Amino acid sequence: MAIIELKNVDKIYNSKSIPVQALKNINLKINSGEFTAIVGPSGSGKTTLLNIMGSLDSVTSGEVILNNKKISEMKENQLIKFRLFNIGFVFQSYNLIPVLTALENVEFILFLQKINRKERYNKALELLKKVGLEHKKDSKPAQLSGGEQQRVAVARALASNPAFVLADEPTANLDFRSAENLLDLMQNLNKEYNTTFIFSTHDPRVIKRALRIVTLEDGLIINDQNNI
Amino acid sequence: MIMFSLAWKNIWRNKRRSIIIIFATTIGLSCGLFSVGLMTGMYDSLIDYAINREYAHIQIHTKDFKRDELFNQSINDINNIIKKISSISNIQNYSFHTIIEGLASSSTNSLGVKIIGINPLQERNVTGISKSIVEGNYLDKKNTVIIGKKLAEKLKLKINSKIVLSFTGADGNIIYAAFRISGLFNTEATNFDISNVFVNNEDISNLLNTTSPIHEILIKINNTDEIDKTKNEIQKILPDNLLVESWKELAPDLKITAESTDLINTIFLGLILFALLFGLVNTLLMSVLDRIKDFGVLLAIGLSRSRLFLMIILESVSLSFIGGFFGIIIGYIVTQYFNSRGINLHSFSEGLSSYGIPSVLYPNIRIATYFILTIMIIFTSIIAALYPALKAIRLKPVDAIRTIA
Numbered sequence: 322m323a324i325i326e327l328k329n330v331d332k333i334y335n336s337k338s339i340p341v342q343a344l345k346n347i348n349l350k351i352n353s354g355e356f357t358a359i360v361g362p363s364g365s366g367k368t369t370l371l372n373i374m375g376s377l378d379s380v381t382s383g384e385v386i387l388n389n390k391k392i393s394e395m396k397e398n399q400l401i402k403f404r405l406f407n408i409g410f411v412f413q414s415y416n417l418i419p420v421l422t423a424l425e426n427v428e429f430i431l432f433l434q435k436i437n438r439k440e441r442y443n444k445a446l447e448l449l450k451k452v453g454l455e456h457k458k459d460s461k462p463a464q465l466s467g468g469e470q471q472r473v474a475v476a477r478a479l480a481s482n483p484a485f486v487l488a489d490e491p492t493a494n495l496d497f498r499s500a501e502n503l504l505d506l507m508q509n510l511n512k513e514y515n516t517t518f519i520f521s522t523h524d525p526r527v528i529k530r531a532l533r534i535v536t537l538e539d540g541l542i543i544n545d546q547n548n549i
Numbered sequence: 550m551i552m553f554s555l556a557w558k559n560i561w562r563n564k565r566r567s568i569i570i571i572f573a574t575t576i577g578l579s580c581g582l583f584s585v586g587l588m589t590g591m592y593d594s595l596i597d598y599a600i601n602r603e604y605a606h607i608q609i610h611t612k613d614f615k616r617d618e619l620f621n622q623s624i625n626d627i628n629n630i631i632k633k634i635s636s637i638s639n640i641q642n643y644s645f646h647t648i649i650e651g652l653a654s655s656s657t658n659s660l661g662v663k664i665i666g667i668n669p670l671q672e673r674n675v676t677g678i679s680k681s682i683v684e685g686n687y688l689d690k691k692n693t694v695i696i697g698k699k700l701a702e703k704l705k706l707k708i709n710s711k712i713v714l715s716f717t718g719a720d721g722n723i724i725y726a727a728f729r730i731s732g733l734f735n736t737e738a739t740n741f742d743i744s745n746v747f748v749n750n751e752d753i754s755n756l757l758n759t760t761s762p763i764h765e766i767l768i769k770i771n772n773t774d775e776i777d778k779t780k781n782e783i784q785k786i787l788p789d790n791l792l793v794e795s796w797k798e799l800a801p802d803l804k805i806t807a808e809s810t811d812l813i814n815t816i817f818l819g820l821i822l823f824a825l826l827f828g829l830v831n832t833l834l835m836s837v838l839d840r841i842k843d844f845g846v847l848l849a850i851g852l853s854r855s856r857l858f859l860m861i862i863l864e865s866v867s868l869s870f871i872g873g874f875f876g877i878i879i880g881y882i883v884t885q886y887f888n889s890r891g892i893n894l895h896s897f898s899e900g901l902s903s904y905g906i907p908s909v910l911y912p913n914i915r916i917a918t919y920f921i922l923t924i925m926i927i928f929t930s931i932i933a934a935l936y937p938a939l940k941a942i943r944l945k946p947v948d949a950i951r952t953i954a
Binding site: 372375377378397398401402404405406410412416418419420421429430432433434477481 | 551555558559561562842843846847848849850851852853854856946947950
């Protein structure tokens, strides 16, 4: 079942009156449970594509259907709510809330979903266990290594039981070992819980682990292949 | 609760910046509160001293009472009136005044004065004139007079000096009478001291060869909050030709002072908060600009714009509240300290006494002022947060996330 469907999507940025076409006629379907890498050189449109799949950016033309909802018909406030319940985000720079502990960062999503205190505590703790950071639950982001922060970010992304997780260059700021650990974690979550991961990268270590590779160049999908 | 907790933690992300604005708020408000306390104390004592010195709480006169036709405007049937007003529970004490416009003369000078005939014992319980004696004694013997110390200086008279009081009698003849000065009073109002002399009513009766006319009845009440109610009660039971007035009608300038004190204080505190508002806006704006990327992430992961708005408002309210809390505490302590000791302004006493203001001030802040100030602090903090908060909620997450922190 397709949880992401892009039909004839174009994205043009009007920067300083010079239009830049970031995406050209993108047609893409991603099914539940996939472990997909969006790859391509810098400026190929990876981040733009991820932003559109995350409903963070609008398209110039075409249609975007996320988890069976046409997002182009939604207003900004509806989009925020949609993202809260349907999409998990992992950012390149982790982007945890610096004043909250690891546990509180994960709990925060559950708070936004109006889950009661006890339940969100238990669920957040369980997610930290899943990413192997239960013992760091009271640490603030500044007290965690980059790899640990990114694991907390994964736990946060999973907290809302999203239909899919979008990760924009998740290993870009990590050393080799931390990157490997993060990929192990994401892969295990994909296998064990059928969590859908879509990540942009140009890191060969990540590409190697992907089950499907979508290659972009100059805003066009030039290749879409399975990597099993 | 989580939003408050997050807002609270956020304000400590940049401790120095937050401490500076908290410090500014604390200093501004504590100084403002003390100034308000000083003004309130000054105005309150101005009114209290005036009531205690000359107006009492309530006065009764004839409706056509005019100072230039005093003999025609005396209050008749005093005993019956006293019997009636004594039945009103809020009345504490009363005294009678005979008021005669006259001339006080020494061998060197003459000045126009108001000669007030009193019953010394009654007067002691209603006005504070007996307590204002700074030299000599209160009216203790026949044919004695107490005059203001400043009047004595102008007439070059001392204790036990003779003073001649002259006035027009009921028959139109001028009456001259020599009195011996038994005491000099010194109130906080120069004009009062120069223009009033007090004699025993019995001495006036002797001079007039009849019972001295009573021109006004001064009444002191127990509960001053019920002054208007008591005034109306008295008016109801008195004959129509008598007019009952509280000090507010007798001294409308004091009434305006009393009524405008709180308003002036509120405006004053408002101006201080207005100045602090800009500091707060600046702090919050810097704080928002520092966190654009964070806000982008929060909006991306599902924080609604209304909650983001609320978070920034809470940050502003928390910052102001801490400063406000310490400002109020310090303002209260400083005011209480000087309230118990008084602020001695003797070097300015000449100037102050011309306005009836005592030279020792006791700052005082009304409880309502604290409540008003608290509401004003919250209001100011919300106003200050509006622009930064609107700036934050207008962010597009996709652009905000790309911002370099």
